Amino acid sequence: MESNTNNTSIIHVSKGTHYGKTVIICSFAYDNTILNTLKTIPTLRYSKTLRSWYLPYTKEDWAAFTALRTPYQIENFGTTGSTKPISDHTDTNLVVMPPDCTKQAANNTISIRYHHPFFYLRGIDLYQIPILKSIPNTYWNDRYKNWVIPATTTSLQMLAADLNIISKQQQDIWVNQIALLSNPPICSLYSSPEFPDKVVIQLTGHCIDVDFVKHIPERKYHGEKKIWLIPGDVKIITRITDHYTSKGTKVINRIKLNHVKSKKPTYPELKTYLVSKSDENIRYACIPYIDTLITQRYSISTIREYFSKFAQYVSYLYPKQCNEVNEAVINSYLCEISGKKASESLINSYINAIKFYYEKVIYLPQLKIERIKRPRTGHYLPKVLSVQQVDATLRATENIKHIALLYALYGHGFRLNEVLNIRLYDLLWDRNQIFVHKGKGNKDRYIPMSQEFKSLMQLYIHTYKPQYWLFEGQDQKSQYSERSVQQVVSQSAKKAGVPIKVTPHMLRHSYATHLLDVGTQLPYIKELLGHKDIKTTMIYTHVTTASIENVVSPLDRLREK
Numbered sequence: 001m002e003s004n005t006n007n008t009s010i011i012h013v014s015k016g017t018h019y020g021k022t023v024i025i026c027s028f029a030y031d032n033t034i035l036n037t038l039k040t041i042p043t044l045r046y047s048k049t050l051r052s053w054y055l056p057y058t059k060e061d062w063a064a065f066t067a068l069r070t071p072y073q074i075e076n077f078g079t080t081g082s083t084k085p086i087s088d089h090t091d092t093n094l095v096v097m098p099p100d101c102t103k104q105a106a107n108n109t110i111s112i113r114y115h116h117p118f119f120y121l122r123g124i125d126l127y128q129i130p131i132l133k134s135i136p137n138t139y140w141n142d143r144y145k146n147w148v149i150p151a152t153t154t155s156l157q158m159l160a161a162d163l164n165i166i167s168k169q170q171q172d173i174w175v176n177q178i179a180l181l182s183n184p185p186i187c188s189l190y191s192s193p194e195f196p197d198k199v200v201i202q203l204t205g206h207c208i209d210v211d212f213v214k215h216i217p218e219r220k221y222h223g224e225k226k227i228w229l230i231p232g233d234v235k236i237i238t239r240i241t242d243h244y245t246s247k248g249t250k251v252i253n254r255i256k257l258n259h260v261k262s263k264k265p266t267y268p269e270l271k272t273y274l275v276s277k278s279d280e281n282i283r284y285a286c287i288p289y290i291d292t293l294i295t296q297r298y299s300i301s302t303i304r305e306y307f308s309k310f311a312q313y314v315s316y317l318y319p320k321q322c323n324e325v326n327e328a329v330i331n332s333y334l335c336e337i338s339g340k341k342a343s344e345s346l347i348n349s350y351i352n353a354i355k356f357y358y359e360k361v362i363y364l365p366q367l368k369i370e371r372i373k374r375p376r377t378g379h380y381l382p383k384v385l386s387v388q389q390v391d392a393t394l395r396a397t398e399n400i401k402h403i404a405l406l407y408a409l410y411g412h413g414f415r416l417n418e419v420l421n422i423r424l425y426d427l428l429w430d431r432n433q434i435f436v437h438k439g440k441g442n443k444d445r446y447i448p449m450s451q452e453f454k455s456l457m458q459l460y461i462h463t464y465k466p467q468y469w470l471f472e473g474q475d476q477k478s479q480y481s482e483r484s485v486q487q488v489v490s491q492s493a494k495k496a497g498v499p500i501k502v503t504p505h506m507l508r509h510s511y512a513t514h515l516l517d518v519g520t521q522l523p524y525i526k527e528l529l530g531h532k533d534i535k536t537t538m539i540y541t542h543v544t545t546a547s548i549e550n551v552v553s554p555l556d557r558l559r560e561k
Contacts, residue, residue: 011038011072013065015057018047022057024065025050026072037068037126042142067145069126110165114174116181119149119159131162151178179206187244189237190254190465193427194458199237199255201228202462212243225462254465254476262479264300274307282314285322285357292361297442301417309353322357323364327371330354334373344375382509384543385498390510392496393489402488404453404460405471405480409489409504411450413511413529415440416486416504420479422470427457439530447528512537516544 011034012027026044028034038044038053041064046053055061065072110123122145124132132138135158138149149155156174160166166174185205192200203210213219213228216236220229230236237255244251265273271290278286289310293303314322316333337350351374358369385393394406408419418439426435432449439445466472471480485504493502508529515525526537 011070013072013074016050016054018050018054023054024057024062025052025054026065027052033126034070037070037129038065040068040129040140041065064142064145112159112165114151114177116178117151119151119155120144121147121149121159121165124163124165128163131158134158153178182206185209185244185247185249186252187240187249188252188254188465189240190252190461190467191424192461193424193429194461195229196429197232198229199232200462201230201240202226203228205249208249209244209247213240216240225458227462252465254467267294267300270300270303274304278311279315281318282311285314285361286311288361289357293356296360299440299442305349306353306356309350310357313350313354323362326366327368330372338375344378347375381543382513382539383500383506384513385493385502385506385510387514389493389496389498390507390514393493393498393502396492396496397488400456400460400463401471402492404456405485405488406492406507407450407453407456408471409485409507410511411453412447413508414447415508415530416482418530419504420469420471420482420485423468424461424466424470427470429454436530441530441532443530443532445527445530509540509543512540513543516540517546519546 010028014025014027016023016025026038035053041055041061043056043061043064044053045055055065111121113120121132124147132147132149135149135155138147138155140146141148149159151174153175156166156171156178160168160171183204183206185208186203187208188200188202188204190200190202192198201213203213213230216230216239218231221227222229230240232255237253241251241253271294274290275283275287286307290303290307293306298306313333316336317325317329320329334347334350338347351372355369355372358364358367390410394403394410397403397406405419408414408422412434414422414436418436421437422434423437426437427449428435428446432451432454433446434449436445436447464472467476469479471485472478473480473484489502489504489507493500512525512529515528516522522534522537522541525540526534529537531537
């Protein structure tokens, strides 16, 4: 035993006290290797008073110390504490350095376990610890008394080559498992307007079977995008999904439409909901009111708006019935609304909701509806961003989906509900157009597709693989929410340093104004925006700088003379 320890530094261990607490004192001639080994015990501390390193006097810390298997000798320095030894042995207790790692592995004293994404290792030799620590992000778990090593091919190679604790066969097995778990094989099937009448197949991951697709008739490989194009045949799609599923490959099928969800309820659902929320005393008027709105095919948002305002009006009249009033009563109610500092648009929405009932639901000969007084109309200009502010807003985010939303809103002048209602097949790729289905007033229209937006769509569609709606929610079935779009626009503008709160509709105003700035004629802008009357479009003539910049001040002309 002595021959094994003559050239090895020994730790002299004794029992002592430090600030009134019993401790284990570890004294040794300075040795960096021993010190680094001791420091693997988290509770190790240094005392200037004792001029030694020490540990708390507990069974756990003593077990951690002896587990290091570093040579030690129990002594009594005669200065502090009891002379009773820590161990049951009263003689010198020397730990002999363990044999080489290959013999130790054969004796099963080293254990290594793989549970993705880590290796868990126990029982290595003291001289192997520095090698183990050289593996990036490796650490000692004191609770479970094992080393935690990231499960990567690099760390696996170091465990096999540098520490020689893993066989070549086991290494090969784990290399394959790490690759499969880190980069699992995935087969994605989806549609893209860029390739009409074709199904796109994207194969990714470790050891993905590519040969199967190569034998499909009429298949075509797109090298730039690294995708396969196959005919949109149900039998071929079924063959592909069955093959890859049988091989344990994850199959993401974005072709078959299982449940396409819309954020908007159906007319019957909306009626049931609104009637249930109304008081029973006013349902005599509310039910025929909503029935008329639905019959005339008003939009969901308009029905909500009108019904809310009309229900408040009927509640105000109760117990009087709606057919027992005249224009004076209605004007009195509107006066009360106006007294609450309501805006002109809010007052007008109340008037529209009330007039709809008396014009479309019931007819009262004694009621002169034209005498309902509207507020004086102000002349308000739309808020518009400069080209530089729009550019900064578009560059303020790196999220592809958010960028696509911003490009769609500004590049085409969409209303908020219009951009959410765009379906995948509304992108007419070959014609460079976007079809707006049932815009405001249930009007369809075509808009030229921005080339920048088209280029971005190539990346966006192959990344997010939308199934039906161009912009889907997190469940990848329903539409993106209005609130989410508003937050994307507002936060991007704020990040870009725009000093005002920006809304999606401000990007629409900016689109129209910037078109006018570069000389686009009003009738074209009217059609692009989907306006019913050109008078609505003419408001942008008041904010454009195209004509104003050509005006020369009389003062400048005077100086020229």
